[in-house]
Amino acid sequence: MKVLLMMLGALVLLGGCKGDDDKPEPVRPVLSTVVQPLSQAQLGRFAGNIEARYESTLGFRVSGRIARRWVDVGAQVEAGQTLATLDPTDQQNQLRAAEGDLARVQAQWINAQANARRQQQLYDRGVGAQAQLDIAQTDLKTSSASLEQARASVSQARDQLGYSTLKADHAAVVTAWRAEAGQTVSAGQEVVTLARPDVKEAVIDLPIPVAEQLSPSLVFSVASQLDPSIATTATLRELEPQADAATRTRRARLTLASTPPAFHLGTAVGVTLSSAISPRSELPATALIEREGKTLVWVVDPQQHSVATREVTLIDRDAKRIVVASGLQPGERVVTAGVNSLKPGQPVKVDEDAR
Structure with a gap:
């Protein structure tokens, strides 16, 4: 009986152990x-601006005092539109002097032409000397050369008068004036800056370590700071070889894949740099x-x-x-x-x- 009870207890213990092992x-x-x-590594986000890719600074081709500025900064101008004018008094006087010289030389040429014709007729009739004919023909050639020179002087004087008016050579936007009405400027001095609005690009300044990492595979995301939903992509067009001495940055110019209408000249944009990487x-x-x-x-x-x-x-x-x-x-x-x-x-x- 005692042995039977021990066997039953062992079976109970085994049953309990088996239940614990089967517990989920x-x-x-x-x-x-x-x-x-x-697949893209983010290199950073930088602030930039939308600028014109093509920009030119114009100046007068003659010296003088600016009489009037016809347009202001921000104005849209067409090709041939007047931007500013000089006081034309000096150029007008030069033109009148050149025209007076031309009239005098023309009279001399007419007289030399008549004299050469008369000496030729006398020589043909046998009553004129060869020396007189040669002198008359030489005077005619000299007068003809003087006439051409006088005509060139008049043309040059007219050009100088025309140069006293500064005109736009293409459709553009006035971005800066470097001289004011009443100011005396020399020939070639910078007066006004024009930007072509048809071709725009993004311009950013990059720290030197970031600039040195730029590669052809780099992707630039350009978005308006006021409305980030207005965005496009860009590629690197130009990277200045030298860093700015004050900011220690290098300026990068980016070619936009597309130009949203909201990207006006001067628009502030945020540029995010990312590079292709292995997955x-x-x-x-x-x-x-x-x-x-x-x-x-x-x-x-x-x-x-x-x-x-x-x-x-x-x-x-x-x-x-x-x-x-x-x-x-x-x-x-x-x-x-x-x-x-x-x-x-x-x-x-x-x-x-x-x-």
């Missing part, structure tokens, strides 16, 4: 994030497990609602994040908290909105 793993709620591939994904540092020299993460099986470890290759890490080069596929969900308390195959409950 508890479902553990976990925080997770979805793997999202990155990778970024995860919180809390998702990483390091065991036996391996770097692992817990990957959630969406069908079984369980987790399993996956070895990954890292290319960068810091206290807050890790950058995974391989081992994960886009769209997979990785556990980001409590990774040290999980077991392979353990059921988990995932918040679908977790990030």
Whole structure:
């Protein structure tokens, strides 16, 4: 009887142990994030402006005192439109003097022409001397040369008078005046700056370390600072070879892929720099497990609602994040908290909105 009771007790104990082993793993709620591939590296965001690609500074081709400015800064001008005029008194006097010289030389030429004709007739009748004919023909040639010179002087004087009026050579926008009415300017001195509004570009100043990283694959995103929804892309057209001595920055000029109508000259824009990189994904540092020299993460099986470890290759890490080069596929969900308390195959409950 005693032996029977002991056997029954052993069976009860065995039954209880078997129940504990068959007890299912508890479902553990976990925080997770979805793997999202990155193909662009952000290098920074900088402020810039929309400027004209083609800009010219004009000046008078003659010296004088500015009599009047006909347009102001910001005005739209057409080709041939008058921008400013000089006091034309000096040029008008030069033209009148040249025209007077021309009239005098024309009279001399007419007289020399008549004399040469008369000496030729006398010589042909045999009553004129060869020497007199030669002198008359020489005087005619001299008068003809003087006439051409006088005509050129008149043409030059008229040009000088025309140069006292400064005109736009193409359709443009006046962006700056460097001289005012009443000011005396010399020939070639900068007076007004014109910008062509049909071809625009973005201009930014970049720190030297960033400028040295620019490459042909670099992508620039240009957006209006007032309305970021107005945006386009751009490519690098020109990078100044020397840095500004005061700001230690290098100016970059960007060719816009398209020009939104809101991109007026002088519009403030924000330019974001990004560069093409090999595919990778970024995860919180809390998702990483390091065991036996391996770097692992817990990957959630969406069908079984369980987790399993996956070895990954890292290319960068810091206290807050890790950058995974391989081992994960886009769209997979990785556990980001409590990774040290999980077991392979353990059921988990995932918040679908977790990030």
